[in-house]
Amino acid sequence: MPTRKSSNSQSTKPESKAAAGAPSLNMSMAEIKTELIKLVQEKSLFDGDMVLPSGKIATQYLDLSETLLSARGSFLASMAILYHLREDIRFVGGAFNRANALASAVSSLAQIRGQELDTFLVLDDSSTRRYGHSKFIQGPLKPGADVCIVQDEVVDGIKVIETIRRLQEEADARIIQVIAIFDRLDGAKLRLENYGVDYTAILTMKDISQEELSARR
Numbered sequence: 001m002p003t004r005k006s007s008n009s010q011s012t013k014p015e016s017k018a019a020a021g022a023p024s025l026n027m028s029m030a031e032i033k034t035e036l037i038k039l040v041q042e043k044s045l046f047d048g049d050m051v052l053p054s055g056k057i058a059t060q061y062l063d064l065s066e067t068l069l070s071a072r073g074s075f076l077a078s079m080a081i082l083y084h085l086r087e088d089i090r091f092v093g094g095a096f097n098r099a100n101a102l103a104s105a106v107s108s109l110a111q112i113r114g115q116e117l118d119t120f121l122v123l124d125d126s127s128t129r130r131y132g133h134s135k136f137i138q139g140p141l142k143p144g145a146d147v148c149i150v151q152d153e154v155v156d157g158i159k160v161i162e163t164i165r166r167l168q169e170e171a172d173a174r175i176i177q178v179i180a181i182f183d184r185l186d187g188a189k190l191r192l193e194n195y196g197v198d199y200t201a202i203l204t205m206k207d208i209s210q211e212e213l214s215a216r217r
Helices: 029-043 071-084 099-111 159-171 189-195 212-213
Strands: 091-095 118-122 144-156 174-183 196-204
Touching: 029 099, 029 189, 029 196, 071 099, 071 174, 071 196, 091 099, 091 159, 091 196, 099 118, 099 144, 118 159, 118 196, 159 189, 174 189
Parallel strands: 091 118, 091 144, 144 174, 174 196
Antiparallel strands: none
């Protein structure tokens, strides 16, 4: 007769196996960049013009959210940021709706790697809460902290500088780095460097091949 399992017996689950070609924590920066470019080309390139957050018109429709909100894209972007992040940084964050998912993903991956990185969000006048602890800086950011601003996409750098100023005014933060996943090459690098900020873009328009853009038209 079949016997009932003991109540203290533990069921076992088969060990999960990494999918073929899955990214790993041991990837080099060159491998991360190559995989990220492929993913952007596959998921984020569309035909047609689009209005950028700056109000300017782009001739190619590049929607990075399709890449950065995918599991693989989020992992690759976070790995790239951690690769460039200075060791003395303990806070990463940025503008509300530009850094939410990115900063959280970076913080979670850093924890897995044994790094302690807290996050913060900088709200503008329209998104600041009018109830509870109403404030422009959300998160455990400490006054005077050294921070890195992360952002999905940068155009001319003006919005980033607005975020920097708000951090300086509201939290007396020292902005040590700005790391963007994608730079549209409209003057952000020069503007931010002239402002005295260490700026890194993981990818730029030059990394997206014209052959790929032409094939999708």
